[in-house]
Amino acid sequence: MKILIIEDEPGLSSAIKDYLTTEGNLCETALTYETAYQKISLYTYDCILLDLMLPDGNGFKLLQHLKSLKKAEGVIIISARNALDDRITGLNLGADDYLIKPFHLSELNARIAAIIRRKNNLYSNVLNFNEISINLDAKMITVNEQEVHFTRKEYDLLLYFIYNKGKAISKSAAAEHLWGDDADMADSFDFIYTHIKNVRKKLSDAGAQDYFHSVYGVGYRFADI
Numbered sequence: 001m002k003i004l005i006i007e008d009e010p011g012l013s014s015a016i017k018d019y020l021t022t023e024g025n026l027c028e029t030a031l032t033y034e035t036a037y038q039k040i041s042l043y044t045y046d047c048i049l050l051d052l053m054l055p056d057g058n059g060f061k062l063l064q065h066l067k068s069l070k071k072a073e074g075v076i077i078i079s080a081r082n083a084l085d086d087r088i089t090g091l092n093l094g095a096d097d098y099l100i101k102p103f104h105l106s107e108l109n110a111r112i113a114a115i116i117r118r119k120n121n122l123y124s125n126v127l128n129f130n131e132i133s134i135n136l137d138a139k140m141i142t143v144n145e146q147e148v149h150f151t152r153k154e155y156d157l158l159l160y161f162i163y164n165k166g167k168a169i170s171k172s173a174a175a176e177h178l179w180g181d182d183a184d185m186a187d188s189f190d191f192i193y194t195h196i197k198n199v200r201k202k203l204s205d206a207g208a209q210d211y212f213h214s215v216y217g218v219g220y221r222f223a224d225i
Helices: 010-022 033-042 059-068 084-092 105-119 152-163 171-185 190-205
Strands: 002-006 026-030 047-050 074-079 097-100 126-129 132-135 140-143 146-148 168-170 212-215 219-222
Touching (some): 002 010, 002 033, 026 033, 026 171, 047 105, 059 074, 084 097, 097 105, 132 152, 152 171, 152 190, 171 190, 171 219, 190 212
Parallel strands (some): 002 026, 047 074, 074 097
Antiparallel strands (some): 168 219, 212 219
């Protein structure tokens, strides 16, 4: 999962990033309102962790900005503000959850997983697409119940396409999902072709159909038709 951590306290931001990264997520951070505003405007995330009290702005305004862009990111407010009015305001503005500081990182991770499941209409930690099955806890992919070994980037890429099945995905969007801000430094996104080629071959060798379809001038679409 690609997660944006909006938290002005560097120590806490770093601790959250380190923990969630070890859990297999790609994490970016924003320590200020302005940085968070730019990242929300330019990039797409699976989940955003939003502190309300930033040195140069209010987290509620960031949440309003996010919703005005009609983006679908899950949002968990992480705040020391425990007033009932704040919690109601945050949820009414479109946050999916509200977690009071201090909190256990394992609980935060579990809440992120719950939001991702809800947004993808999953009722367990196993994602199925025809003969392909992905165990999100074990990060294991099977085809016709036989395990297929993927690299971390290949796993993330396949999961990204299945979550967005039926949609045309540009190479730049796929690169941004896998590498975050670092994707902006790339001269081209041709390396995405190589990753998709590897994923297709591994799936095909295991007996899966080829669900990647080239979309002229855009990138690829993952679909069974």
